[in-house]
């Protein structure tokens with residue numbers, strides 16, 4: 172079988188570099204393109220120069236150049252970039268793995284539309300551990316739906332631009348679905364001042380930002396006389412990169428459709 176040709180958007184970013192290293196180490200894949208935002212100092216440089224071993228793939232801002240040889244684009248950028256890339260990929264039959272977070276409902280709806288023209292895997296967290304944790308939360312939420320206060324606490328590095336994290340929001344959605352409510356109706360994203368007592372039906376979110384924390388998520392079910400904490404901690408971004416490559420392989424024989432990591436990992 173011929174190697175899967177992968178392009179990476181956000182090639183000089185934290186995830187972009189991690190992905191390029193993982194692709195260079197994979198036997199069944201080849202780096203076929205690299206994109207970054209116009210004006211980035213990385214444009215025109217070799218995508219793997221940071222590894223000290225060039226890939227002979229230049230980082231482009233022009234989508235037609237960066238995606239000319241790609242079967243799959245892996246995108247960890249920003250919502251506006253991801254939408255632009257998805258529109259292009261849908262028009263040219265290029266599959267997409269999307270890890271970008273901070274997507275609003277209308278962005279997700281647009282991606283759903285593009286997925287009618289090409290195969291897209293969209294997930295706020297590509298790690299196996301987080302996706303298994305989502306299944307644990309579904310089970311726990313059903314048992315702790317009454318008498319337990321539900322709080323989601325996440326911590327990330329100082330450079331993260333969105334809050335709460337996409338993973339924390341996904342955890343909230345999974346819990347809300349499991350207990351039969353809509354997250355939008357029960358979510359509390361901030362508390363300050365005289366807030367009054369806690370609404371027992373609420374799901375609270377807290378976001379910590381500092382240093383180089385890769386990504387920690389805890390769901391707290393606090394009852395009377397006991398509390399249960401379900402925690403996942405990432406110690407390296409390599410887990411997101413390996414999950415993304417797994418998703419790209421999963422998409423290889425798909426023509427259209429919107430998938431998530433639960434599909435990729437067979438957890439549905």
Ligand SMILES: NC(=O)C1=CN([C@@H]2O[C@H](COP(=O)(O)OP(=O)(O)OC[C@H]3O[C@@H](n4cnc5c(N)ncnc54)[C@H](OP(=O)(O)O)[C@@H]3O)[C@@H](O)[C@H]2O)C=CC1
Pocket residue numbers: 180181182183184185186187207208211212247248249251252253269270271272273294295296297298337411
């Ligand atoms: N799903 C998952 O498993 C994970 C998701 N993420 C998410 O991935 C995204 C990227 O994270 P991270 O790598 O840490 O971020 P970085 O800021 O390190 O990288 C983002 C990259 O995207 C580029 N970029 C910025 N704006 C645009 C745009 N409008 N169009 C195209 N490219 C753009 C940046 O270029 P420049 O630097 O020049 O601005 C940079 O190269 C975030 O949304 C994060 O939450 C992160 C880890 C795991």
Ligand SMILES: O=C(O)C1=N[C@H](C(=O)O)C[C@H](O)C1
Pocket residue numbers: 272295296327331335336337338339385386387
């Ligand atoms: O920005 C990050 O770093 C991460 N973002 C994702 C999120 O918002 O959930 C996934 C992971 O937690 C790292």
